[in-house]
Amino acid sequence: MENKFFVDSEHLSPEMLKRKHELEENPAARTNHMEYMPNMEVIESDVCEMVMSQMKSFDYSQYTARDVRAALDHDTCSVEDFKALLSPAAEPFLEEMAQKARLETSKHFGNTVYLFTPLYIANYCENYCVYCGFNCYNHINRMKLTMEQIEREMQVIADSGMEEILILTGESRAQSDVQYIGEACKLARKYFRMVGIEIYPVNTDEYRYLHECGVDYVTVFQETYDTDKYETLHLLGHKRVWPYRFDAQERALRGGMRGVAFSALLGLSDFRKDALASALHVYYLQRKYPHAEMSLSCPRLRPIINNDKINPLDVGEKQLCQIICAYRIFLPFVGITVSSRESKSFRDGIVKIAATKVSAGVSTGIGDHESKYTGKEAEGTEGDEQFEIDDDRSFEEMYEDMAEEGLQPVLNDYLYV
Amino acid sequence: MQKEDKLIIGGHEFNSRFILGSGKYSLKLIESAVKDAGAEIITLAVRRANTKEQENILDYIPKNVTLLPNTSGARNAEEAVRIARLARELGCGDFVKVEIMRDSKYLLPDNYETIKATEILANEGFVVMPYMYPDLNVARDLVNAGAATIMPLASPIGSNKGLATREFIQILVDEIDLPIIVDAGIGRPSQACEAMEMGAAAIMANTALATAGDLPLMAAAFRQAIEAGRKAYLSGLGRVLVRGASASDPLTGFLHD
Secondary structure (H helix, E strand, O other): OOOOOOOOOOOHHHHHHHHHHHHHHHHHOOOOOOOOOOOOOOOOOOOHHHHHHHHHOOOHHHHOHHHOOOOOOHOOOOHHHHHHHHHHHHHHHHHHHHHHHHHHHHHHHEEEEEEEEEEEEEOOOEEEOOOOOOOOOOOOOOEEHHHHHHHHHHHHHHHHOOOOOEEEEEOOOOOOOOOHHHHHHHHHHHOOOEEEEEOOOOOOHHHHHHHHOOOEEEEEEOOOOOHHHHHHHHEEEEHHOOOHHHHHHHHHHHOOOEEEEEOEEEOOOOHHHHHHHHHHHHHHHHHHHOEEEEEOOOOEEOOOEEEEOOOOOOOOOHHEEEEEEEHHHHHHOOOOEEOOOHHHHHHHHHHOOOOOOOOOOOOOOOHHHHHHHHHHOOOOOEEOOOOOOOOOOHHHHHHHHHHHHEEEEEEOOOOOO | OOOOOEEEEEEEEOOOOOOEEEOOOOOHHHHHHHHHHHOEEEEHHHHHHHOOOOOOOHOOOOOOEEEEEEEOOOOHHHHHHHHHHHHHHOOOOOOEOOOOOOOOOOOOOOOHHHHHHHHHHHEEEEEEEEEEEOOOOHHHHHHHHHOOEEEEEOOOOOOOOOOOOOHHHHHHHOOOOOOEEEEEOOOOHHHHHHHHHHOOOOOOOEEEEEHHOOOOOOOOOOOHHHHHHHHHHOOHHHOOOHHOOOOOOOOOOOOOO
């Protein structure tokens, strides 16, 4: 079974529809997704090759219960052990994996859980990524916040008690250039202890500039490490260039960022291979940049505006739990974020096993924090959401729920130095 | 046994030889942990304390306890110095535990940068307690740089694996005149006791308590183990026979003068 991603909007002109269909139906109409576009910086790095060769040779059907048993008995989890833990053979061992994962989590993070919230400041996008609510052919309310609006949103969020923020935009350099994002980050430094970004990948000097604006953490989701599949999902725009995206974290670290976050969007392709590649991306980059802090997210596909049928296919909660436990056992030191895409019950359970960070008070729309946080009717327009969230707990509710689960919520574990 | 057995760090006297970590468990447990551990010093991460309001860790630490802010998050000497100065501004006093890690996986300390930071901070009047990988030459450099104690790791932080660096900690105990405080990796009271028997001046623990089923009870267990180890050290451990017995015919029996 596959997701049906293509949706035609009645608002598109005949020319636009024609172009859209051409991109969807005719691969020859699309650009080479492995070729850099002008102004995209190329760096020398062997990380990609190491990750991809492991992923290509990963045949998870070859692993047996015996391999999983051995992996669970080992003190240090090797790459081979990790592969066994990701395989279908490990499914009957899920409880044991969870027990081991919990032990590793407690060694490195104790009994704590970090809270943060995302802030979308613009949803303009130049890409046609078929599963994303922001894609350029999707008919949604577009919006880009002014600096005054951004500051107001930040005040509302900061008043709720939140100390860490993740600033996001749609991927449009034309609408949301690096300068614009940088100014937003300078504002964020006034209100928050820790500022991260999740924006389109940029060059090293631009990451350096953003770091100077107060950003310390860069999140880039590779979506899928299967380059052929990637090509069929990202049909237009700079995001189509797969290798430039892959090297984003490395450029960010070279630009002085303290930490970087990684992820595949589970459900787009073979999730076991994507999980392997995501973790190895962290693993090899950590060996090259041992000082860097690293974290993994594990989002699954969600419905979007105008396409409520999108779902994560074969990645059920059990599979997601298996992946997260395997991540924890293989990479005991990395942060693991579980977003509001997942349900309350899943998040409450997984923070006691392996996740170390959860979002709260989440909106993936633009400029709607005041109405969502205070109940005050929106004065102006609001931009539509990137995807539907599942867990809509406020900061306060999440704080209390986490404490009730026996965890110490941590709002800030960072110093910008 | 001496009448008064005080731990002296930078001229400050302490009765307890158990330094408590604070970053890995519920803030609500801090007070009882301090009480049951009998701790007089508690560490806290400046990056964690530098919080706006909500639950500030500083509000949970009893006032009669000495704060030992650490520089966790620092990747080099310069960052550690900045964090230490920030701790002072936050009202955390003059004690500082220098922690410099350039490795996010094992969190092993960078001895070279630690020496540099220790020198700068000692010159600024801090009571500097450097966390280090147990190396005699580095320990000597730290003494010369003005450290108040030396804090060698027993095994990787959070690992609860005990005295993996036993022999090298023993060398520090034997050769360095400052208090040697074993930090990181101590997972059980028995390991803490062993380190104290070896002559360590104090023990620092965090994860061992945070991951225990009953934190205050484990704090009390550590307290007793540390006290027992200290008494054993002060009393002078009895001999341990090699291969089960001593030679009945002395090897030096041929000597007549």
